[in-house]
Amino acid sequence: MAKGKIYQSLSGFYDVLSDDDDQIYRTRARGNFRKRGLTPIVGDEVEFEDGYILQMLPRTNSLVRPPIANIDQAIVATAVKEPDFSSNLLDRQLLALEVAGIEPVIYFTKTDLLSEDELAQFKTIAAGYRQVGYEVVLPASAFSTDSLTAIKALLAGKENVIMGQTGAGKSTLLNHITPQLELETGEISAALHRGKHTTRKVALLKVGDGLVADTPGFSSYDPIELDARELGQYFPEFKRASIHCRFRGCVHVNEPDCEVKREVETGEIMQFRYDNYLQIYTEIKNRKPNYKTK
Numbered sequence: 001m002a003k004g005k006i007y008q009s010l011s012g013f014y015d016v017l018s019d020d021d022d023q024i025y026r027t028r029a030r031g032n033f034r035k036r037g038l039t040p041i042v043g044d045e046v047e048f049e050d051g052y053i054l055q056m057l058p059r060t061n062s063l064v065r066p067p068i069a070n071i072d073q074a075i076v077a078t079a080v081k082e083p084d085f086s087s088n089l090l091d092r093q094l095l096a097l098e099v100a101g102i103e104p105v106i107y108f109t110k111t112d113l114l115s116e117d118e119l120a121q122f123k124t125i126a127a128g129y130r131q132v133g134y135e136v137v138l139p140a141s142a143f144s145t146d147s148l149t150a151i152k153a154l155l156a157g158k159e160n161v162i163m164g165q166t167g168a169g170k171s172t173l174l175n176h177i178t179p180q181l182e183l184e185t186g187e188i189s190a191a192l193h194r195g196k197h198t199t200r201k202v203a204l205l206k207v208g209d210g211l212v213a214d215t216p217g218f219s220s221y222d223p224i225e226l227d228a229r230e231l232g233q234y235f236p237e238f239k240r241a242s243i244h245c246r247f248r249g250c251v252h253v254n255e256p257d258c259e260v261k262r263e264v265e266t267g268e269i270m271q272f273r274y275d276n277y278l279q280i281y282t283e284i285k286n287r288k289p290n291y292k293t294k
């Protein structure tokens with residue numbers, strides 16, 4: 001029996017990189033995994049033999065969207081235009097990463113499409129997210145040497161995933177970092193109007209000195225299973241502020257003397273982060289209980 005890591009998953013097959021000989025083996029999952037509700041995903045450490053995965057080892061972390069396990073860092077590719085910037089989609093992905101315990105990096109794509117005034121606005125947004133505590137790359141021009149050097153340094157020595165909206169430019173960015181990859185990229189108009197996804201599978205790739213999983217994009221992002229009362233814990237700046245809210249367990253909606261709301265008023269917390277928080281809070285509150293059927 002050999003041990004290895006799933007590098008790619010497609011149509012029920014799993015390509016496993018063996019720890020023993022550094023070769024890729026095509027495998028399938030045994031039927032009994034499905035019976036136990038287990039699905040191997042890219043990044044999983046597995047034991048395999050004769051073309052079958054026999055055992056999945058415990059995960060350090062995992063994401064449902066995109067499906068990936070055992071990741072150090074997630075690059076959230078966020079277009080400033082085409083498709084239009086959505087702080088809501090960004091904050092939903094950041095939330096999922098906070099809950100999963102995966103370090104986010106915000107990477108703004110397509111900055112070449114911005115006027116100088118618009119670029120100045122994004123500098124303010126980038127500064128705001130840095131203030132929250134996130135690493136942010138805002139290339140002054142797309143694929144500038146500086147921005148590629150910065151992202152390479154961030155990826156090095158880590159297992160990364162790149163995620164984000166369809167057409168955000170995930171595969172294009174990876175191609176710029178490592179041209180030998182020659183990943184297929186899509187026409188944005190086709191992607192937006194017909195919901196066409198260029199990347200259809202999750203696959204780990206050697207990029208610079210690190211590993212990066214390229215993933216299919218999405219157009220919306222539902223909040224994960226979470227107790228609405230805990231939501232504020234996953235907005236780092238809210239969590240810091242909440243120590244000074246009058247009520248323990250303040251959810252920063254209707255309570256008096258709420259420090260989060262005070263900091264939104266003074267501009268210390270970005271208004272759109274609070275708006276996104278309220279929207280997600282309401283969505284979780286109104287969600288019907290999810291009775292799992294097996």
Ligand SMILES: Nc1nc2c(ncn2[C@@H]2O[C@H](COP(=O)(O)OP(=O)(O)OP(=O)(O)O)[C@@H](O)[C@H]2O)c(=O)[nH]1
Nearest residue numbers: 110142167168169170171172185186197198199217
């Ligand atoms: N102007 C401009 N266009 C870009 C940039 N990055 C990517 N594009 C274009 O955006 C379109 C989509 O790029 P992809 O790299 O396929 O996007 P993706 O995020 O991998 O898309 P999915 O695989 O569908 O999720 C392509 O036409 C790219 O040429 C950029 O920095 N500037």
Ligand SMILES: [Zn+2]
Nearest residue numbers: 245250252258
């Ligand atoms: Zn509060």
